[in-house]
Amino acid sequence: MEGELRDDKGASFSYKASAADVKAAGLPPTMPHSNDGIGILGSVIGTPEYTENFLNQKVQDVTNAIDVLGRADHHQSKFIIMQKSLAHKVTHLQRTLYTGSPTSNLANIGRKLDLRMRALLQSLTPHTFLNDTAWELATLPPLHGGLGIQT
DSSP: OTTOOOTTTOOEEOSSOOHHHHHHTTOOTTSOEESSEEEETTEEEEOHHHHHHHHHHHHHHHHHHHHHHHTOSOHHHHHHHHHHTGGGTTHHHHHHSOOOSTTSHHHHHHHHHHHHHHHHHHHHSTTSOOOHHHHHHHTSOGGGTSOOOOO
């Protein structure tokens, strides 16, 4: 199959070209086409609305995982999974998506995830309030005295 398109795994995206234009250009008629956006290599390219919906879905998946993790019995296990796995689930998106200003919709979606991560960390220390300074320290790398929670 070297050098061939796989209709079952391919998709096309263009802001301007219609599905008919794409088919006329030679793409297989069964290949899906979108003028809104496409998820590619773990990130997204598309209209602001499509990008926002894509990011909302990814953040919802991680927050669902945080909810499940919150039901675990052992605090140490929760912390390790949060630090080594869940905190990295959206790192690629943070690096590939331009969120614009701190008050943009995309930045607000990321803030929702940060608040969920903070709530999970707070649940590990129920007798201590995690204020903003403590949260900033927790997000520092262990090398600098933090807990290594990426936000």
